[in-house]
Amino acid sequence: MCKETRERAKRILKDGISNMSIERLIQMPQFGLMGNVVLSDGIVSIENVFNRISYNEESSIITLSAEESQGSYGSISFSIDAVTDISGCEDKENPEEYLNVNIKLENGIEITIKILY
Numbered sequence: 001m002c003k004e005t006r007e008r009a010k011r012i013l014k015d016g017i018s019n020m021s022i023e024r025l026i027q028m029p030q031f032g033l034m035g036n037v038v039l040s041d042g043i044v045s046i047e048n049v050f051n052r053i054s055y056n057e058e059s060s061i062i063t064l065s066a067e068e069s070q071g072s073y074g075s076i077s078f079s080i081d082a083v084t085d086i087s088g089c090e091d092k093e094n095p096e097e098y099l100n101v102n103i104k105l106e107n108g109i110e111i112t113i114k115i116l117y
Contacts, residue, residue, distance in 0.1 A: 017099040020088035029053045035116040037064045
């Protein structure tokens with residue numbers, strides 16, 4: 001991929017993340033994204049890498065998982081029905097490498113999806 005095409009793709013992804021919504025979150029599995037996901041309840045934080053995002057329409061569940069040919073070796077799942085707030089932004093520590101999707105769930109858990117771009 002030439003540098004110009006890559007930069008244009010990064011701009012499109014950044015614009016989409018900056019205007020994040022539930023509808024866009026549901027579309028994310030189409031794009032083959034990868035990065036890190038951080039789940040926190042204010043006391044404990046769990047961080048996991050992911051190379052696959054999936055959405056189950058019947059259960060309204062988003063799953064971010066780390067998979068290889070032998071299967072999945074870690075995942076974090078949540079219901080989109082439990083989302084009370086969602087936004088997107090550049091990562092404060094690594095704005096050239098990651099875009100963040102910030103999600104708050106009705107039980108107080110916060111999820112940050114750090115998308116490598």
